[in-house]
Amino acid sequence: MSPIVPSASTHGAARQRRMPRLLRAATAHHRSDAADTVLAVVLTFVAGAVNAGGFLAVGQYTSHMTGIVSSIADHLVLGTSALAAVGAVSLASFIAGAATSALLINWGRRNTPRKQYAYPIALEALLLLAFGVLGVSTGAAHTVLPLALPLLCFLMGLQNATITKLSGARIRTTHLTGMVTDMGIEIGKLLYPHRDASRPAHLRVVADRKKLVILAVLVATFLLGGIAGGLGFSVFGYGFCVPLAALLFLLACPQFLSARRSRRL
Template identity: 45%
Template sequence: MSLPDWPVLKLAGPERDERTNRHLAYLLAWVAGVLNSVGFVAVGFYTSHMTGITASVADHLVLAGWRLVGLGVVSIVFFILGAMTCAIQFNWARRRHRSDRFAIVLLTEALLVLLLGGIADQFTWRHREWPLVAVLCFVMGLQNALITKVSDATIRTTHVTGMITDIGIELGKSAYRDRMVDTDPVRGDLAKLTMLAMLVGLFFLGGVLGALGYLALGFVVLLVPAALLLVVAVPPLVDDVP
């Protein structure tokens, strides 16, 4: 069975090029923004920012803020577990020469987000933040590892600090004026700058829409990114069926 020639249905397919990788990263950056903002508005905890979380664990360890220390440790552990799961699934599929190795990881993310969107509003106990943070961080680690695999570690979808740093570097290269005639000219990479700005912008847009959606609908808003992930993940899985 072959996929229709629709670009969106091929984002998780086996045929990769720079454009396909970039568009998959755009989708995942938007999804990450939605998940991150829903986590914060719901339980007051960001789930994509491992640098900040690690710093928070260190600070609250000194200040004896044991709840935040515990949440931070859970966040880091489940982010790592998500990345590990991506590596396991990807390499299992690759060793079996499956063409849906990227789609399998995306399907896992889609199902987890779908489950969270469907049942999280039923979490009414006092410490509901623990399972929510664990699942969201697992998903963040999963998708960040996936785009790392897909792009050979050239693109991230949650590391906004690194992306903004790279934007500054490219702007600096663009602003630099050579005075040495015999040296290689310094040129900013406009394509890279555009991609980085799009990733940051989509993460931000996802955050705005995620926060607004959660305030209006609750965790049901997560069904939207889950549905988009399924649209991308399912066709390559179907295509791999003999």
């Protein structure tokens, strides 16, 4: 009997089943490299979109704490204390977002482990949705703008702390400095001329090609997210937040649904 060879359609169906599984696993409490990568790609896209769209909304990037701290120093030197205070509020909001993520994850780890990473992602989705709906419904810049900057900074801190905790500090999604630095390190290893396999392991210079590819993908994803966010805000205004919130809900919801099914059983 001749062996059964899977058809192209079978392989396609398998790939289609695998992707929903990866989406379901993206915020699961049991982590894998594949799940971390999927979540990182989605969150990096959202961060790029929020950062670029937020710049058009409030005239300031909301994930670059280095730049914000530098601006605080500049404004203090120039005597523009009101603008320095705005920077301080932005910094405090980012820190508050990161602290909130840690609180939610640690509480979830003790009480509902299955949903520990879904909590901060769901909160980010809710706040992003509320921000978009408020902006669309009021249509008044003076109503939304005072809330926009601290809220967007809070969201970026929340997101960055979440991916940092679940990936063991291997991945950041809201800023590129660390990613680009790591890319440079791996490229330097790749170009290093003395790669003698006979050398002791601790003296070998070996590039992590997989890491380099993932970092390049994340940088490109942030750029694509920024383009999408800039175009989205230009065309739809604050409504550009709604599809981003829906994408985050798509990641978080499977953990809440599976927990509900488990209770029924």
